Amino acid sequence: MSFEPLRGYLRNSASADLIAALLVSLLLVPQALAYAQLAGLPAVAGLYASILPLAVYAWLGGSAGVALSLGPVAILSLMTAAALQPLAAAGSAAYMAGAVMLTALVGLFLLAMSILRLGVLANFLSHPVIAGFVSGSAILIAASQLGHLLGIRGAGQSLPDLLPSLWAQLDQVHLPTLLLGLGSICFLLTLRQLHRCGLPVRLAGWLVRLGALLLVLLGIAASALFGLEALGVRVVGTVPAGLPPLTLPPLDLQLLRELWPAALLIALVGFVESVSIAQSLEARRRRSVNPDQELCGQAGANLAAAFTGGFPVAASFSRSALALETPVATPRVGLWVAALMLGAALGLAPLLQHLPQAVLAASILVAILGLIDLRTLRRTWRYSRQDGVAQLVTLVGVLAHGVEAGIVLGVGLSLLLFLWRTSRPHIAVIGLLPGSEHFRNVERFDTLDSATVLSLRVDESLYFPNARYLEERIAELVAARPQARHVVLQCSGVNLIDASALDSLETIGARLASAGLQLHFSEVKGPVMDRLKRSDFLERFGGQVFVSQYQALATLDPELIARNRAL
Amino acid sequence: MSFEPLRGYLRNSASADLIAALLVSLLLVPQALAYAQLAGLPAVAGLYASILPLAVYAWLGGSAGVALSLGPVAILSLMTAAALQPLAAAGSAAYMAGAVMLTALVGLFLLAMSILRLGVLANFLSHPVIAGFVSGSAILIAASQLGHLLGIRGAGQSLPDLLPSLWAQLDQVHLPTLLLGLGSICFLLTLRQLHRCGLPVRLAGWLVRLGALLLVLLGIAASALFGLEALGVRVVGTVPAGLPPLTLPPLDLQLLRELWPAALLIALVGFVESVSIAQSLEARRRRSVNPDQELCGQAGANLAAAFTGGFPVAASFSRSALALETPVATPRVGLWVAALMLGAALGLAPLLQHLPQAVLAASILVAILGLIDLRTLRRTWRYSRQDGVAQLVTLVGVLAHGVEAGIVLGVGLSLLLFLWRTSRPHIAVIGLLPGSEHFRNVERFDTLDSATVLSLRVDESLYFPNARYLEERIAELVAARPQARHVVLQCSGVNLIDASALDSLETIGARLASAGLQLHFSEVKGPVMDRLKRSDFLERFGGQVFVSQYQALATLDPELIARNRAL
Structure with a gap:
């Protein structure tokens, strides 16, 4: 001073x-x-x-x-x-x-x-x-x-x-x-x-x-x-x-x-x-x-x-x-x-x-x-x-x-x-809000649902405490829908996929394939996508990564989207 | 037997x-x-x-x-x-x-x-x-x-x-x-x-x-x-x-x-x-x-x-x-x-x-x-x-x-x-993908941006390890945009808001209000919304909860949406 x-x-x-x-x-x-x-x-x-x-x-x-x-x-x-x-x-x-x-x-x-x-x-x-x-x-x-x-x-x-x-x-x-x-x-x-x-x-x-x-x-x-x-x-x-x-x-x-x-x-x-x-x-x-x-x-x-x-x-x-x-x-x-x-x-x-x-x-x-x-x-x-x-x-x-x-x-x-809470994440089956491009939980909203495409939203980052739970839950949801041919995971709530979850996704993809279903992803966030590109998962899983869930449905079930447009 | x-x-x-x-x-x-x-x-x-x-x-x-x-x-x-x-x-x-x-x-x-x-x-x-x-x-x-x-x-x-x-x-x-x-x-x-x-x-x-x-x-x-x-x-x-x-x-x-x-x-x-x-x-x-x-x-x-x-x-x-x-x-x-x-x-x-x-x-x-x-x-x-x-x-x-x-x-x-990773979550400024209803990171996509509405996407659940970081980060982002009148948090990646984060959101809302800005939310998931309703936060924070980010912009900046429709 x-x-x-x-x-x-x-x-x-x-x-x-x-x-x-x-x-x-x-x-x-x-x-x-x-x-x-x-x-x-x-x-x-x-x-x-x-x-x-x-x-x-x-x-x-x-x-x-x-x-x-x-x-x-x-x-x-x-x-x-x-x-x-x-x-x-x-x-x-x-x-x-x-x-x-x-x-x-x-x-x-x-x-x-x-x-x-x-x-x-x-x-x-x-x-x-x-x-x-x-x-x-x-x-x-x-x-x-x-x-x-x-x-x-x-x-x-x-x-x-x-x-x-x-x-x-x-x-x-x-x-x-x-x-x-x-x-x-x-x-x-x-x-x-x-x-x-x-x-x-x-x-x-x-x-x-x-x-x-x-x-x-x-x-x-x-x-x-x-x-x-x-x-x-x-x-x-x-x-x-x-x-x-x-x-x-x-x-x-x-x-x-x-x-x-x-x-x-x-x-x-x-x-x-x-x-x-x-x-x-x-x-x-x-x-x-x-x-x-x-x-x-x-x-x-x-x-x-x-x-x-x-x-x-x-x-x-x-x-x-x-x-x-x-x-x-x-x-x-x-x-x-x-x-x-x-x-x-x-x-x-x-x-x-x-x-x-x-x-x-x-x-x-x-x-x-x-x-x-x-x-x-x-x-x-x-x-x-x-x-x-x-x-x-x-x-x-x-x-x-x-x-x-x-x-x-x-x-x-x-x-x-916190770990306990994230170890059994909320996984919602989602459907299209009629007349919009938005998807919501089918149990909470009146939605347009596709018979052949199962849309799932995982409300949690995918990491080791919940990796195995994801395998079990998807198997259950698929078993309840024998007509499904595609499973699309909407990843807007997924902020991280760690190495354990990556292994689980490979397992899920292989199991779905053996049951005649194809796994896809939508709305994968930038940082998550950057990381996935560092592994060989994207080349090997056989499905597509869509920019939005609406895009996914437009590709996999165009009929449903046409019906939605007609509304 | x-x-x-x-x-x-x-x-x-x-x-x-x-x-x-x-x-x-x-x-x-x-x-x-x-x-x-x-x-x-x-x-x-x-x-x-x-x-x-x-x-x-x-x-x-x-x-x-x-x-x-x-x-x-x-x-x-x-x-x-x-x-x-x-x-x-x-x-x-x-x-x-x-x-x-x-x-x-x-x-x-x-x-x-x-x-x-x-x-x-x-x-x-x-x-x-x-x-x-x-x-x-x-x-x-x-x-x-x-x-x-x-x-x-x-x-x-x-x-x-x-x-x-x-x-x-x-x-x-x-x-x-x-x-x-x-x-x-x-x-x-x-x-x-x-x-x-x-x-x-x-x-x-x-x-x-x-x-x-x-x-x-x-x-x-x-x-x-x-x-x-x-x-x-x-x-x-x-x-x-x-x-x-x-x-x-x-x-x-x-x-x-x-x-x-x-x-x-x-x-x-x-x-x-x-x-x-x-x-x-x-x-x-x-x-x-x-x-x-x-x-x-x-x-x-x-x-x-x-x-x-x-x-x-x-x-x-x-x-x-x-x-x-x-x-x-x-x-x-x-x-x-x-x-x-x-x-x-x-x-x-x-x-x-x-x-x-x-x-x-x-x-x-x-x-x-x-x-x-x-x-x-x-x-x-x-x-x-x-x-x-x-x-x-x-x-x-x-x-x-x-x-x-x-x-x-x-x-x-x-x-x-894991806790370290979630303690500094990715917070993206998002803008409208021209001609669509979707919002993406403005740094990764060419987007239509609103001058008065700051759209933020938080890629993490809001809980105690990152509650304080959220306060700091939003203050920084708002300080860089003097024209903004509304802040909309897109919560599609928020799977949980715990009690610490709820306190932080109240603090953020009050600070924004004292600087002449209003806090809003969009795409809040069902389970998170159910919980918020159990507190008095929704009555007191003064803003709105929109079903989608697009809805939020349609209400808060109709001019931008009109421009988007014209594309």
Whole structure:
């Protein structure tokens, strides 16, 4: 940045950016503290993860015209805890080292995906799987905070782990902590109802947004004034004030082997969520998103996070949308947020030691409720059983076996269901729509049918999962029409014929020939035809390839076409 | 079978069946002995596996009008050895127990697949993967017999295991064994050339078929006469004469856990091979094959094999084709073969102790050569790079990592390649073929194009791997045509719209609308339309669904259609 543009920036947009950054920071401070607790990290790690990573991301540009608001997010924090809890006790040095390694791996995976232009990998997470994953994770997050709310210690990466451990300690519930937690929840829920009490909508909206920060400040004040710590209420505890420490991932191959699958999933989920947020925000401004550029920004941010405490970061929808509300804000908002968070880390640290954990748990619980979305599940189920099953299995998988197993299960199942679905393709007998040149399913339309020509439309690419089925089905259809002399496959729905299907077509052609029938094709698409020409199939199968099904009938059954013209 | 049909059978077909059974048995005896050696089992286990299993299969019927000729086959024997060698030393009691458990599991998997009608699972083994697997296995089988031929002991489930172990013992090569082995190979190869020396073709053919049996008998005679065993030539060794022992799978959960993946693969491979053989044989008789019935027969045969020694069985192409050469043979051939093999087990057992292992190795080597088929690889590669890669990776995977890893690699890769291929679908801009009602790719044909209507044909089902790509691609195409007011997606190639793609279509519709364009569809297939009607998409997207692309243009750009009519 040379001086001239800097001066122009300071004159024109700096004040708008600063205002947007202030709004974002007011939201980010309580979230950063709470999500650090969720990840099993010291509260201040959330603040650290909101400084250098944001600056790096703002500098690298990200995918969007206006940079997304990065930082700790709930689901990645849960995934971090799930990856690290089996390896070490939360808060221990080994746990911290694991967090640094995990974040570095996330950054490296994103960097590799960016270099290899593998942003397309994110597409394998289907919408139903993501929706199921988010709802399941939200429920799991809520359950993981119950312990903090009750003043007991429950740990586990799935409901079957977590709930019994909470149940066993139910007699040790700490009443002051529980009251404080319930009070905090009531405070936040009440703020959300204020707009119903005649308060101006804009003011009420701001009170809801500032609610979490107000609660944190009130919690610190109450804790300090009434000596809640002495009553046994667990607090965040002493926090080293100052700049984020410079951390380096440990050179531990064993740790690397244990953490890379979790890191890969965190990278994918963080990337998918960020790109979705960027797309939905940029669509409002009629701009498009460059996923590979986004990968690069995310990679830089996570590598920066690895060097300053270790806590995977991604874009947050609520904070990004907030930054966009200031219409003239530029991508440099992120730099201002980073500066403000640095101030918060320096200024807040001494106060944080009094902050009760139950207050953070309450703010997580209230924030997370909106993510539990069972209506989508009903809608998906109604539209497609298979997609509904994939969504439900992902949700239940996350609850029953944890985040990693849940998402792997969901992705695997959606692939299997797709293959299953294509392994028995819809094959329609088609006939001529009278008076037109179009062919339609004889079972759905009144059509003109030829006695000697059997017209079939295959509604699927021909490839290995359905190659054998095609052989069986055509044999059945031909057997039911003893008068047929020609079989014409309309290939408008065939986008691919792979080597297995080519073998099957040869078999079908030979079998039909031995029964006195000739196989033909129509409406073969260009790319499919190009490939067929590379084999010797076209010379050997003995039939013709027609440009359209109508052409085929005009050649093979001219009488029918004459009757059609007469209509 | 009541008496009347039995009497009729004996009068009419029994003699033909007996002749077919004799021919099959002459082929089966040496193969059974050799494949048992390949599987690491005592030679007589091959004979045992050819008695009860064949009888059960003949009784259950199998898939074909004429039952296939079941028994030990080369590839399953190799897979058996690969599964058991890591667990115990070949020939040990633990190895035998493992073989029984493995065969029982194979039978149970086949039974489960039969009950659940999961014959369709076999379709996931694509033709290129099977071809690569067979070629790779054949090379591995040949390598595994080199030790027997050289008189040294080499073991391993892949070339990197096997070859160094042979190399290290190269100084211990046993010359008499090597000479015997090479002599046996020369004998078999010479028989194959006899038809060139003026011998009648039929007679020469029979000499080739009987070659392996002749070699076994010659080997036994030479070994006994010249006392080869005393020279250090390894022989099959003492064999318990008599009926197959009744064996039960051990109740060992640990063993079960270790063997089930191998058993599942053996079941799938054996089933696919058997169904392929049945289909190609039945096609000659213009009958079709019932895969679920075949599963039932194979399941019974393998369970029977588990109770009589333990050695997985499947259909053999050479033997099944031989049985078919006697045109009047009935499915009861299998019963006769079982009876003859019982005789062979009783009569041959005392002689077998003198049979040199090198003779069996030679007969395996010569038999297996025909399975190494690199020409298919070249053909597949030329037709489709992806299929070629899948075939090559399977072949190399089998050689480098063994049979199980090879096939899993091949199947996984072909699925991934398919998804990759569909994740960036071909999207063509289409125009009207002048004077017709048909639309074609504007880059391949001279077409009439509308300025205000952008016609797009998507050559792929719309589902999660390509949902996001569709959004990006349509945005690009629209950006290049500022005059366009309507976008019509011709859906003749769209066989499915899943929940993710439905979300993407909503996004696309909304973005187009915000840029002043309207989205429409044409030629939506019945099943896809039925599903769309279950969502509220059709009411909300604001456009129309036309029965054909021509209809769409007639409505949206009547001027163009008028010009076309004038042509």
